[in-house]
Structures are given as C-alpha cells and as structure tokens.
Amino acid sequence: MTQDELIINWSDKILQHLLKLKEEKYLDLTFWLRKKDSERLRKGYWFQGSHYIFLGLVNKGDWKNKTRQAGLVFNFWDIENPNAYLELAFQSEKDTQIIQAYEEIIEKIGGFEQKGKGNYYKHYPETDFIKIINSFYSNEWKIFIETFEKFNLTEELIIPEDKFQSLLNRTLQVKENRDIELPQDTIHEPDDDINYWWLNANPKIWSISKHNVGEKQTYTTHNEKGNKRRIYKHFEATKRGDLMIGYESTPTKQIKAIYEITQGIHNTVKGEEIEFELIEKLEIPIHWNDLKNNPSLQECEVFINNQGSLFKLTEEEYEIIREIIDNKNIITEKLLQSENIKSYKFSEDADKPFISEEDFSNTVSLLKRKKNIILQGPPGVGKTFIARKLGYEIMQEIKDTNIEMVQFHQSYSYEDFIQGLRPTQKGGFDLRDGIFYSFCQRALAHPDRPFFFIIDEINRGNLSKIFGELLMLIEADKRDEKFALKLTYSEDEEDRFYVPENLYIIGTMNTADRSLAIVDYALRRRFAFVSLQPDYGLNFRSFLSDKGLSEGIIEHICTSISKLNFKIKEDVNLGEGFQIGHSYFCTYSNDRNENQWWSDILNYELKPLLEEIWFDDLSKVSDILKQLSR
Numbered sequence: 001m002t003q004d005e006l007i008i009n010w011s012d013k014i015l016q017h018l019l020k021l022k023e024e025k026y027l028d029l030t031f032w033l034r035k036k037d038s039e040r041l042r043k044g045y046w047f048q049g050s051h052y053i054f055l056g057l058v059n060k061g062d063w064k065n066k067t068r069q070a071g072l073v074f075n076f077w078d079i080e081n082p083n084a085y086l087e088l089a090f091q092s093e094k095d096t097q098i099i100q101a102y103e104e105i106i107e108k109i110g111g112f113e114q115k116g117k118g119n120y121y122k123h124y125p126e127t128d129f130i131k132i133i134n135s136f137y138s139n140e141w142k143i144f145i146e147t148f149e150k151f152n153l154t155e156e157l158i159i160p161e162d163k164f165q166s167l168l169n170r171t172l173q174v175k176e177n178r179d180i181e182l183p184q185d186t187i188h189e190p191d192d193d194i195n196y197w198w199l200n201a202n203p204k205i206w207s208i209s210k211h212n213v214g215e216k217q218t219y220t221t222h223n224e225k226g227n228k229r230r231i232y233k234h235f236e237a238t239k240r241g242d243l244m245i246g247y248e249s250t251p252t253k254q255i256k257a258i259y260e261i262t263q264g265i266h267n268t269v270k271g272e273e274i275e276f277e278l279i280e281k282l283e284i285p286i287h288w289n290d291l292k293n294n295p296s297l298q299e300c301e302v303f304i305n306n307q308g309s310l311f312k313l314t315e316e317e318y319e320i321i322r323e324i325i326d327n328k329n330i331i332t333e334k335l336l337q338s339e340n341i342k343s344y345k346f347s348e349d350a351d352k353p354f355i356s357e358e359d360f361s362n363t364v365s366l367l368k369r370k371k372n373i374i375l376q377g378p379p380g381v382g383k384t385f386i387a388r389k390l391g392y393e394i395m396q397e398i399k400d401t402n403i404e405m406v407q408f409h410q411s412y413s414y415e416d417f418i419q420g421l422r423p424t425q426k427g428g429f430d431l432r433d434g435i436f437y438s439f440c441q442r443a444l445a446h447p448d449r450p451f452f453f454i455i456d457e458i459n460r461g462n463l464s465k466i467f468g469e470l471l472m473l474i475e476a477d478k479r480d481e482k483f484a485l486k487l488t489y490s491e492d493e494e495d496r497f498y499v500p501e502n503l504y505i506i507g508t509m510n511t512a513d514r515s516l517a518i519v520d521y522a523l524r525r526r527f528a529f530v531s532l533q534p535d536y537g538l539n540f541r542s543f544l545s546d547k548g549l550s551e552g553i554i555e556h557i558c559t560s561i562s563k564l565n566f567k568i569k570e571d572v573n574l575g576e577g578f579q580i581g582h583s584y585f586c587t588y589s590n591d592r593n594e595n596q597w598w599s600d601i602l603n604y605e606l607k608p609l610l611e612e613i614w615f616d617d618l619s620k621v622s623d624i625l626k627q628l629s630r
Contacts (some may be wrong), residue, residue: 003051006076008044010129011053014074015046017130018055026137030164032056032068033171038297040318042178046171050323051077054087055133057144058099060159062089069093069102069157070144072136074129077327084124084132086140091118092159092480101151103119137579195237196318197244198302198311199259199276206258208246209445211278219309221265221272230308238264238274238310245313245321246278249306251365251484251496254285255325270423283401284328286321287438292600293430296320342400344392353386354535354582360386363530364393367504370528371476374458374507377532380581383508384456386532391452391504404439405454410463414468419489431489436470443503451503458507463523475500475526511577536562548590553598553630557585560628568613572587578605578613595630602628 001009015033022029032055033043034048048054048067056068065268076082083592086109088102099118106112112120126132142421148154164401173180199219201208211217221235222228228628229235238261246257297303297320302311313321332508346352348362353360367373375383384405386541386591406417414420417436421429433441436453443451464471469485479501487497507527536558565579584605588597610621 003076003079006079013526030159033167037182041174059159062092083489084129085121086494087121089119094266095548097151098291101147105143105147109140130341184233195242196313197245198313200249200309201245203248203252208248209447215280216275216277218273218275234310234312244276253288257281258287276480282329284442286325287441289431289433344396344398345395345524347454353389354540364390372474372505372527374509374529375532376509376511376529378512378577378579379510380579380583381532382532382583387454387506406435407456408458412461412466414466417466421488439521440499443500447502453505455507458510471522474497534579540582547588549588549594553594556630
C-alpha cells in the first residue's frame, strides 16, 4: 500500500472503532474530526494530519502544530514501520491553568519526552493501533478527565457532544458521497479567523538571519517609487493574529522563519505598513527545491508566479509547509536542547586525542585561516576523532548538530554531493539537493555560527567529478556571494551558489592505501595538509592504565609497537604511512583477560596486516609476531 492508501484505510478503521466504543462502552466519548472541507477530507482523511492520523482529544487547538492540543498520533512517515504516540502540544497556550493541567497530566502518566517548549510526546511500543486506542481510553484518558475536573477545565477542554455530532455528520456525508456539496460550517473556532501568508524578503535589503525571536519588523505596502506592491489586496486583508511564512528570495531561496502579524495596514512616517513579530526561527531552513515539486503545492499562488511580496496560502497549504518544516527540524531541535550541549576545551578534555596540545592548537589556527584541511596519516591514528575535536574547540562546545560527515568512495558523485536529478515514483525526475549543498544552506542561515563538514577517506572518491565547480568556491578568499556560480543543474540565471565563510571542511586521508591515486594538484592547493603519527607516549600509557591494563602489558605494547613502526618507516617499500596506529589497542574492557585480548589482536588484526605489507617476506612476519607475543 502507498502512504495515502494506508492513511485512508486506517482512518476508516479508527473511525469505525471509536464509534463502536462510544456506542458500547463510553457514551460520553467525543473526538475531533477534520473540520474544513478540503481535498484531503474528500479523499478520506477523516482526521487531522498529513503523513499521520491525529486523533484530537480536546477542544482547543495549537496554532503551531495546526492540531488539537492533545491527541493520539498514528504516524505513517515510514510506511514499512508505522508507529504511534501520545502528543501534547500547547506551545501557543497563554492560560496558566491550562498549562499547569497539561504539565500535571504529563507527570502523572509518565514516560514523555520533550520535543520543544510546550510540546511532549510518549511513544507506544505497540503497533496494533486498535489495541493502543483501547488501552488509552481504559487508562490515560481517565487521568485527563480527572485533571481537567481538578482545574475546572472540563467545559473548556472536553469536546462538546453537539460540536462532535456536527463534525461527525459532515464526515459521514462525505464518506457516503465524495462529491456532496457540504453546507457552510457554522461551528466557529478561533483558528478559523487566522489567515496564512507567504512573505518574500530580499536578503540584500533585510536578512531574516539577522533578526531574533520576539523582534518586530515592518513592511511597506508601496515600493520605493510609491506604487502599490503586487497583489495589494493581500496587504489589505492582513490582520492581527495571522501567520506568515518568512522566505528569503534569490540567492538564498529559503524559508527561515514564521511570523505573526501584529498590525494590519496602518500609517506611519514611512507610509502604509504592516507589522509582524518573529515567533519562530528555523534551525534548518527549508529550500525552495524542497517545496516546488510537492504535488500538493502545485496550485499554490506563490509557486505559480513568485513575482511579488505577499502571497495568500490556504490552511492546507500552510499545513503541508509546516509539516515539511517540522520533519527537517524536530530531531535537530531535540539535540539542541541545553542538556545535550556541553562546553568544550581541549585542555580540559578527559577523552582528548593522542596529539600534543601545541600541535592541536596549531591545527585549529590553520583550519581557521585556510578553511579547508586534510588530516593524513596511517590507519588508526584517530584522524576522524581529531576532526570532531577540532570542531568542538572552535565552537567551544560539543554541538554535533553543527557537524556533518560523509565518506567518499569510487561511486560517489556530484549528484550525491551537490545537486542532481533523481527519479520519482511517478516516472519523472526531481531536482534533489546533495548533502554538501544542504549543509551549506544551513550554514548560510546561521552566519554567526561555525559549521564543520568532515569528509572521511577523501582520496577514495573521484575528486574532480564530485566537487565540480566547487573547486574554486571552497577557497578561503572565495567565500562570498560575489563569487557565486551557477551550478550544473541550476534552473534559472539567478539560481547561484557559494560556500559560506562560516563553513569549514576537514578531510581525512589514509596514506597507506596503495590503490588510491594521488590527490590532484587543483584540489591539493586548496587544502592544508596535517600529518598525524601514532603516539605511544605518556598520554597513551595513561589511557591504557585507566582502561585497566597492567603496567607490564602497557610497557610491552608501547615498546614493541614503537620498534615495529621504526622497521616499517625504514623499509623503502613502505614508509611512515604504513605504521601501526594506536586505535588498534583502545578496545580493552577490564572484564576481559588481558593476555587473551592481546592474543586476539595479534592473530586477527596485526598478523593479517603484516602479512599484507610484507607479502614477499613471510619469514620476517613470523619473526615480528614472535617479538610481539608475550
């Protein structure tokens, strides 16, 4: 089944089951159904939601989620693994009594995770949705009822029977006849008064990124020549409480914020203006390409003709855009909660890499100046580990959401990395942004923060093929809009791209791999190269001691491997790039026999490696293994 078919099928099952529960067990049971006539209602989406079914439980809605403040969610984003959770979403609630009631419910039921301010969810391990509904009404719903009664909120939060019957009758009429002409909805909700808008902001005039949540801006209804802006009637229709998508136009082409209209058209010293407040700034902006090919937005005014300033959105169009925003931002927002971010200093790091503080500091300075570095060295010296620590040191905090990582391989392409066409389920092709392009867009949205892109095994890919025109754009002195280039798959002349100056690229490269070509000069001159060596000094010895190894085996490892590495470096066919890195010996746990652990490393890790590098002198390998044995 497709996602559509699953949702329509389950909408029917859930509705029928709830009506059966109301008839046989819970006579007072009421729930929320899709209120407004829309394409989704006609298709059989009886409940709120897009890629999910939202079974609304209460009478009040939340503007941010576009759902009721409490509900059971049956999520079909991954159609192979649908899941369910109980959600409480009251971000926009101002009534302290209601907020306290929801917080008490969360505490009494337990097991909730916080998604954001005023937004909590509790996942169910079950996948039998009917069983989940039965269990909920037998247990958790009783806590809702008791708490609402305690705070005298029953009348305000429980869905009245007459309202429920009105919603149900409309739903059953559409269920019976999809083409029926429904009477005008006479049930008035506060959300019904909200209009939805899309504002195009020219980043060369004012940038959304420079404004903070809570700040107010104004926008004139006439241009610099005194003429009314295109679709002036939209400005006339704005009113306090409306919601507006904040979009930065070319060259940024990103949704960056959600605004609330605080004043419709009014006169100021600047002339006629509307006023709006930034109420939500997106951590991950939404690019134009993420929206324009969405089949549900093809009739959207802004995508038919994007020339103008203010565009009208239907509630359903806003809901679809809101869903795309949430899907990109929810995981990141959770990771960015304060408890997940810790301050960082290399000098105070108990788990610091085996590199001197001086060398580490020099590498940090080099990365800040050059913007692009490659950490090269034998396998196992901690190149990728150090790459992350460099990012932490520059940020002065452990914030993995500002770090992206990819591993190159021979099949990796420009289309994976930057941008390319991808087949759709309908047999056509969509332009999809690659991982580096998307990460650059995010860095552009937050110019005050550093971002780090780590490319593991950078020399395993066809670098000219992968980077394409980016070879010039990654240079430290080309990180500016004036150097922006039209990309291979750009659809119009103004669709240009540049790498922001707050993005740092860290590559890692194994010097031991004979199968790889030398990095070409065009790329080499754009990176600084930092060589890393195995370190069996005091820091490493202290690390092994903390792991629980005895002094005897620590001395044996450090002495014997150092001697082995000297032999490897002296071999004219090998050199220092083939040395044995210290990461081979970082895996000990103190519940194991240390001699058995060492024997396993020798037989299953070091022996095959030595037999490969000295494949023409196996007697030498045998002698070395005897020296390494205890």
